[in-house]
Amino acid sequence: MRSKYGGTMKANLNGVIPRLRFPDFDEAWLSASIRDLYEFKSTNTLSRDKLNYNGSGIRNIHYGDIHTKFSPRFILAKEKVPFVNDGELSVRLNVDSFCVAGDMVLADASEDVDDVGKSIEIIDLLGERVVAGLHTILARRIGDELIVGFGACLFRSPAVREQIKRESQGAKVLGISPTRLAGVLLPYPRKPDEQRKISDCLSSLDDCIGAEIRKFDALKTHKQGLMDQLFPAEGQRLPRLRLPEFRGSPDWVVRPLGELVDLLSGYPFEGRQIVADNTGERLMRGVNITEGAIRHNDEIDRYYQGPTESLEKYRLHPGDLVIGMDGSKVGKNSALITKNDAGALLVQRVARLRATSLPKINFIFHQIHAPRFHAYVDRINTSSGIPHVSAKQIKEYPIHSAGELEEQRIAGCLSSLDAQIAAQSKKIAVLKRHKQGLMQGLFPAIELKSP
Numbered sequence: 001m002r003s004k005y006g007g008t009m010k011a012n013l014n015g016v017i018p019r020l021r022f023p024d025f026d027e028a029w030l031s032a033s034i035r036d037l038y039e040f041k042s043t044n045t046l047s048r049d050k051l052n053y054n055g056s057g058i059r060n061i062h063y064g065d066i067h068t069k070f071s072p073r074f075i076l077a078k079e080k081v082p083f084v085n086d087g088e089l090s091v092r093l094n095v096d097s098f099c100v101a102g103d104m105v106l107a108d109a110s111e112d113v114d115d116v117g118k119s120i121e122i123i124d125l126l127g128e129r130v131v132a133g134l135h136t137i138l139a140r141r142i143g144d145e146l147i148v149g150f151g152a153c154l155f156r157s158p159a160v161r162e163q164i165k166r167e168s169q170g171a172k173v174l175g176i177s178p179t180r181l182a183g184v185l186l187p188y189p190r191k192p193d194e195q196r197k198i199s200d201c202l203s204s205l206d207d208c209i210g211a212e213i214r215k216f217d218a219l220k221t222h223k224q225g226l227m228d229q230l231f232p233a234e235g236q237r238l239p240r241l242r243l244p245e246f247r248g249s250p251d252w253v254v255r256p257l258g259e260l261v262d263l264l265s266g267y268p269f270e271g272r273q274i275v276a277d278n279t280g281e282r283l284m285r286g287v288n289i290t291e292g293a294i295r296h297n298d299e300i301d302r303y304y305q306g307p308t309e310s311l312e313k314y315r316l317h318p319g320d321l322v323i324g325m326d327g328s329k330v331g332k333n334s335a336l337i338t339k340n341d342a343g344a345l346l347v348q349r350v351a352r353l354r355a356t357s358l359p360k361i362n363f364i365f366h367q368i369h370a371p372r373f374h375a376y377v378d379r380i381n382t383s384s385g386i387p388h389v390s391a392k393q394i395k396e397y398p399i400h401s402a403g404e405l406e407e408q409r410i411a412g413c414l415s416s417l418d419a420q421i422a423a424q425s426k427k428i429a430v431l432k433r434h435k436q437g438l439m440q441g442l443f444p445a446i447e448l449k450s451p
């Protein structure tokens with residue numbers, strides 16, 4: 001069976017077969033293109049500034065919330081969905097513009113190929129009026145071959161996601177149109193009972209993941225609240241909450257960060273000496289740095305094969321603080337170097353901060369990996385191109401300092417919370433990997449020819 005866009009289903013006589021089946025189901029699956037199972041409806045182009053959370057009336061699904069907040073199974077009672085500002089929908093809406101149960105709403109744009117075409121399925125709207133907004137595609141079921149709830153799993157299955165990614169277009173920002181989406185093949189079991197079994201299974205797992213994410217968010221909120229208490233507010237010299245043994249100690253002081261650390265910007269390595277295999281010296285690039293942690297995988301790790309005699313000052317030590325100096329998350333991507341990354345060479349557009357002691361750099365890290373520093377970078381970044389921050393601007397950032405023992409106690413307290421947050425993040429990642437593996441078994445594979 002072949003799609004218009006070159007996809008061939010793994011077939012067993014007349015249909016497609018998943019690797020994992022629930023008992024009592026052995027029929028081959030069917031497959032059809034999106035255009036055969038869904039029809040596209042109109043959406044609006046309302047930006048965030050035309051929405052609010054305190055009004056009433058029509059609610060609006062924004063593509064950014066599909067990327068970051070909404071569950072694959074969209075139940076209005078469980079989501080925070082903004083209202084449309086009064087007067088913004090000046091044209092009378094067609095009844096087909098309002099979402100109904102079973103609708104798929106897809107985000108049609110993303111900087112990340114893994115997120116382009118990310119989708120939710122409307123499950124329950126509590127009788128309220130909800131529309132699909134800016135950068136979304138609204139697809140409505142034709143008939144009832146797919147039960148309500150199955151689309152949420154189907155559109156996020158590996159085979160369907162891979163097709164959507166292949167159909168996306170663009171350079172910096174990737175997008176997908178209804179026209180290109182229409183030819184994507186959807187494999188599905190004929191029997192509603194099998195669809196329901198799959199939906200219920202994955203929905204239960206989503207609920208479990210959601211519960212762990214809420215715990216993760218609660219830990220982060222608790223940490224931020226504690227930091228607001230333990231560090232002086234802007235313009236103040238004393239924190240609102242001071243540890244008992246330090247009450248009566250001298251006021252805190254504010255100094256430019258550059259007076260407390262040695263800051264070094266990375267080296268501009270030549271591209272011809274950089275390779276993707278691990279035969280050279282590991283490089284620490286901006287893409288390796290995330291919000292609070294260093295990440296590695298085969299897609300982003302790079303190695304240097306040239307001479308290193310003159311590059312020793314660019315080697316990272318345990319306890320160094322690295323900050324990504326450009327990109328969409330400039331200022332937010334910062335992390336401490338552990339022994340696992342010690343020895344890596346620092347690449348340009350990454351700043352390395354080194355203090356006289358580990359407790360000192362830990363104390364500084366908690367002020368860098370914080371909303372106040374992020375706001376500072378946003379405020380000074382006036383570039384119309386790629387967002388960036390300079391070494392000079394990092395050095396000028398005002399840092400609060402206290403006595404050595406007080407700093408050590410505060411850093412230890414916050415680092416303990418960070419360890420709990422990291423453990424919770426790993427727990428979520430394990431559950432997500434389990435779900436991904438389950439979906440690979442519950443949905444058939446699709447062999448795609450190269451374009």
